[in-house]
Amino acid sequence: MTELVTSDPDGELVGKPTSVSRITLSHIMTAGDTNLLGSVHGGVIMKLVDDAAGAVAGRHSGGPAVTASMDEMAFLEPVRIGDLVHVRAQVNWTGRSSMEVGVRVLAERWNESSPAQQVGSAYLVFAAVDEHGKPRRVPPVVPETERDKRRYQEAQIRRTHRLARRRAIMELRERRAAEGLDDA
Numbered sequence: 001m002t003e004l005v006t007s008d009p010d011g012e013l014v015g016k017p018t019s020v021s022r023i024t025l026s027h028i029m030t031a032g033d034t035n036l037l038g039s040v041h042g043g044v045i046m047k048l049v050d051d052a053a054g055a056v057a058g059r060h061s062g063g064p065a066v067t068a069s070m071d072e073m074a075f076l077e078p079v080r081i082g083d084l085v086h087v088r089a090q091v092n093w094t095g096r097s098s099m100e101v102g103v104r105v106l107a108e109r110w111n112e113s114s115p116a117q118q119v120g121s122a123y124l125v126f127a128a129v130d131e132h133g134k135p136r137r138v139p140p141v142v143p144e145t146e147r148d149k150r151r152y153q154e155a156q157i158r159r160t161h162r163l164a165r166r167r168a169i170m171e172l173r174e175r176r177a178a179e180g181l182d183d184a
């Protein structure tokens, strides 16, 4: 069972519950957002995802935060002109200065009364930074519900894989450089 942190190792920062920074950003899609097929550009949705996640990271960390990475952006269904898109974001996990923000994208079709349908999801890592752009510490997130706790645990798995992948790639590059292989 994963242990949930409620204060940082120095005891300086008090944990913040997930619900304190959770937000929903809503936006109606217009003609300028579409590609030649009439559905909304993936990049338009990614911008909304980054905006919502950035607002959550800033709110949780109490100051500026920058996108360090965006991964597992999944587009499940097309979004069309007139659709009302809701982007729901929350802090899933916190490290020393980084936060994983999970985002769900839902769409309400303009011409249907059916409930909002999930059309996408993504995980982003934000780093909280100081006035010089250097990483600063963040308060630990305190998951509240069983769903928050599952998301926290899943985020830890993704964090482990991100670090392992980065390390493996760096080691490969160093080995190639040591062998005198130059691909520049």
Ligand SMILES: CC(C)(COP(=O)(O)OP(=O)(O)OC[C@H]1O[C@@H](n2cnc3c(N)ncnc32)[C@H](O)[C@@H]1OP(=O)(O)O)[C@@H](O)C(=O)NCCC(=O)NCCS
Pocket (backbone or CB within 6 Å): 066, 067, 068, 069, 094, 095, 096, 097, 098, 099, 125, 126, 127, 129, 133, 134, 135, 162
């Ligand atoms: C993100 C950034 C602040 C990291 O700075 P750094 O000097 O590499 O600092 P660190 O290595 O200590 O990383 C800080 C934290 O971010 C995490 N991190 C850094 N790069 C990451 C990446 N690519 N993916 C996931 N996490 C990352 C680190 O694991 C660390 O987490 P922790 O403190 O919780 O353990 C720096 O690379 C940066 O400013 N990047 C540009 C961000 C930006 O401008 N985004 C908008 C693009 S237009």
